[in-house]
Amino acid sequence: MMFIPELSVKEEEVAEVEKNIRQVEQEQPDEVEEEDEEELPHSEFLDIFQEGLARLVQDPLLCDLPIQVTLEEVNSQVALEYGQAMTVRVCKGDGEVMPIVVVQNATVLDLKKAIQRFMELKQQREGGVKHVSWRYVWRTFHLVFQGQKLDIDNMKLKEYGIRNRDEVTFMKRLRKK
Numbered sequence: 663m664m665f666i667p668e669l670s671v672k673e674e675e676v677a678e679v680e681k682n683i684r685q686v687e688q689e690q691p692d693e694v695e696e697e698d699e700e701e702l703p704h705s706e707f708l709d710i711f712q713e714g715l716a717r718l719v720q721d722p723l724l725c726d727l728p729i730q731v732t733l734e735e736v737n738s739q740v741a742l743e744y745g746q747a748m749t750v751r752v753c754k755g756d757g758e759v760m761p762i763v764v765v766q767n768a769t770v771l772d773l774k775k776a777i778q779r780f781m782e783l784k785q786q787r788e789g790g791v792k793h794v795s796w797r798y799v800w801r802t803f804h805l806v807f808q809g810q811k812l813d814i815d816n817m818k819l820k821e822y823g824i825r826n827r828d829e830v831t832f833m834k835r836l837r838k839k
Contacts, residue, residue, distance in 0.1 A: 730787055739763075748825065748826035750763075750827075750828060750829075752773075752832070753830070753831040755832060763776065770805070771815040773805070778794075803832045803834055807828065
């Protein structure tokens with residue numbers, strides 16, 4: 663049986679999100695339902711979906727999400743609101759800070775996978791580099807929290823003392839000669 667902590671989201675906020683969802687559903691004209699029987703072209707269906715999604719993302723609870731949101735990102739945001747996840751701020755060498763969402767009992771490997779997923783989504787949205795060799799990245803860099811290397815993949819982040827909104831940095835590995 664899974665333990666769910668007491669919800670930290672105010673009932674009014676949840677009611678507001680539900681109200682917005684019902685409003686989006688009601689704003690869809692009856693003509694769309696009739697056209698649905700005739701099968702909408704894929705492009706029109708995508709337009710309708712993106713329009714509704716854009717309205718949902720304007721909600722105060724989901725406003726941190728990008729317009730081209732994925733289900734994974736929505737689930738992460740909901741987990742954050744319920745206290746089931748935490749945000750780890752990963753600092754790159756160029757000064758960029760990546761807010762990475764992981765579950766409360768995440769391991770170093772989970773954090774590494776979340777960083778990879780974050781970067782892949784970012785590259786898709788910006789049209790950047792098509793492929794990154796993560797094997798090379800993890801061989802060349804390691805993650806550091808308060809001067810301590812996060813070098814044991816199956817160790818939990820909490821065992822390193824990492825909590826919500828803590829900063830972890832990428833640090834270049836020194837070559838052994």
